[in-house]
Amino acid sequence: MSEIIIQNLLSPVVLFFVLGIMAALVKSDLKIPSGLSEGLSIYLLIAIGLKGGIELSQYSIEDVIQPIIGALILGSIIPFITLFITRLMKMDLKNSIGLAATFGSVSIVTYGAAISFIEKNGVPYEGFMNALVVIMESPAILVSLLLLKVLENKKNESAMTIRNVGFVSGSARLFDKEVLRESLFGKSVLLLLGSLIIGLILGDRAVPMVKPLFMDLYSSVLILFLLSMGITTGQRLPEVKKHGLKLLLFGMFTPILFGALGVLTGHLAGLSLGGITLMGVLAGSASYIAAPAALKTSVPEANPSIYLGLALGITFPFNLIIGIPVYYEMAKWIQ
Numbered sequence: 001m002s003e004i005i006i007q008n009l010l011s012p013v014v015l016f017f018v019l020g021i022m023a024a025l026v027k028s029d030l031k032i033p034s035g036l037s038e039g040l041s042i043y044l045l046i047a048i049g050l051k052g053g054i055e056l057s058q059y060s061i062e063d064v065i066q067p068i069i070g071a072l073i074l075g076s077i078i079p080f081i082t083l084f085i086t087r088l089m090k091m092d093l094k095n096s097i098g099l100a101a102t103f104g105s106v107s108i109v110t111y112g113a114a115i116s117f118i119e120k121n122g123v124p125y126e127g128f129m130n131a132l133v134v135i136m137e138s139p140a141i142l143v144s145l146l147l148l149k150v151l152e153n154k155k156n157e158s159a160m161t162i163r164n165v166g167f168v169s170g171s172a173r174l175f176d177k178e179v180l181r182e183s184l185f186g187k188s189v190l191l192l193l194g195s196l197i198i199g200l201i202l203g204d205r206a207v208p209m210v211k212p213l214f215m216d217l218y219s220s221v222l223i224l225f226l227l228s229m230g231i232t233t234g235q236r237l238p239e240v241k242k243h244g245l246k247l248l249l250f251g252m253f254t255p256i257l258f259g260a261l262g263v264l265t266g267h268l269a270g271l272s273l274g275g276i277t278l279m280g281v282l283a284g285s286a287s288y289i290a291a292p293a294a295l296k297t298s299v300p301e302a303n304p305s306i307y308l309g310l311a312l313g314i315t316f317p318f319n320l321i322i323g324i325p326v327y328y329e330m331a332k333w334i335q
Helices: 002-009 012-025 034-056 061-088 093-104 108-120 129-135 139-159 164-172 177-185 187-215 218-241 245-268 273-284 290-298 304-334
Strands: none
Touching: 012 108, 012 218, 012 304, 034 108, 034 129, 034 187, 034 218, 061 093, 061 129, 061 139, 061 245, 061 273, 093 139, 093 245, 093 290, 093 304, 108 218, 108 273, 108 304, 129 187, 129 273, 139 290, 218 245, 218 304, 245 273, 245 304, 273 304, 290 304
């Protein structure tokens, strides 16, 4: 295990990420232009979606139905577990929901780093795993918002007379139209899903055109993006620390718990060693793109420095350095 962690620490993607953190901590004037960072993010979303669609076109529905069901189940139950833990920590409801949505959704960049890790170790994996990234993006956000409405209604029901008409009206307002739009058609989901469908329709015919840019250069572009993410992470670290030790421990230990659930789910779904590892990575990661965007609209009372700072400042680097090798070892053990 220690050898794998050291090997991961010495990989270019991790070292450039650490360089970005150091630059932020020493208050260097190193900056990645926002336009370039946005462009790199778009590139990674398209690359993962295209690769997933092309690979998915090689499989029948019977091959992918169990992993898809497993991904949907994970995306639905992790918010419940997160909410239970945070309420035990005496966190208020709105910030608990923020963490539930964030940790139930996935980090695309962590997933990309995991692909680089297992490919470097020569471990094959199912190509349709890229499609599961898309599938796990939205369920946790929707489930978390549903939990918020249910708990808020439960809190107020003692002061209200529940009638059938009132119930229907309340149910109709469970999700704001803007929230649904952001959850299902936000930038990250739209690019991933759109690229996946394009790759699925074209199949191998798309390879000659997309391979030079979106496959051959993927690892190099990931290095640039992680340098940018390292700078942002270093800037967010102080925001997390001021919220106390419990929150810091939550950001490091819950990924292992959720990652173990992902590894178990991948094993039960019949995935290979690489596929099980990636399922663990997806379950153990936390979103800092899709979920925060939806939360900003739907739960403005939740503190971004908690859910975004924790996801980006603690869980992301933890997974990048330690989590991915741990999920890989879990996958080897369970097989």
